[in-house]
Amino acid sequence: MKNDVTKVVVTIAAIVLALGFYFVLLGQRGLDLIREGGVAPIGLGIGVLLLPVLGVWIVVVTLRAGFQHQHLAQRIADEGLELDVSELPRRPSGRIDRDAADQLFAQVKSEWEADPDNWRNSYRLARAYDYAGDRGRARDTMRRAVALEQAERERG
Known part of the structure; x- marks a missing residue:
């Protein structure tokens, strides 16, 4: 179980780092466009700068929700109130019938x-x-x- 959690945390950390790198590159390109001057490059630069801001917001909101849901899942498990679906019939895909x-x-x-x-x-x-x-x-x-x-x- 602990190994599974470690894999998930490492995967999430790698994705967040990759996104962070991408957001920095995107932000730099947006600033380059603004420095070029002219109506079109400045407009595009502003648009490109908005993408990393939006991306960071999405990452933060998603991680926050994940932590909150995990907190509730742990409390439910500690209280023995998790839904037991182990005996329910499954489709070939693994989803519950x-x-x-x-x-x-x-x-x-x-x-x-x-x-x-x-x-x-x-x-x-x-x-x-x-x-x-x-x-x-x-x-x-x-x-x-x-x-x-x-x-x-x-x-x-």
Whole structure:
């Protein structure tokens, strides 16, 4: 398990370093275009300078969300509340069978409906959405779980 985590961290670090290098090169090219002068090069230079800014923002937001989700996953695991999908039937691709995922989702959704302001239920619902293949709702529900968990920590 620890070896898997190390591989993931090293991979993420390598990607972030490569992106950082790319952003620096892109920023330098943007500045070169601005130094050339003229309407078109300056306009292009400004546009090119915006790309690394946007890229850094995306990297920061993505890493932040990943750390928040991992924090919740660890708390859920420590509390023994992670969804057990080990016995669910799988497709050849490894994904959970659609009918089984839908049944799991229905069960978890009823738990969530009983207490929607509990971050644990929102976390479990987000995971159930993901297993059912609804990534958009999974992300939205995970954001809700993160916000609820942060509010719980702030209350003490």
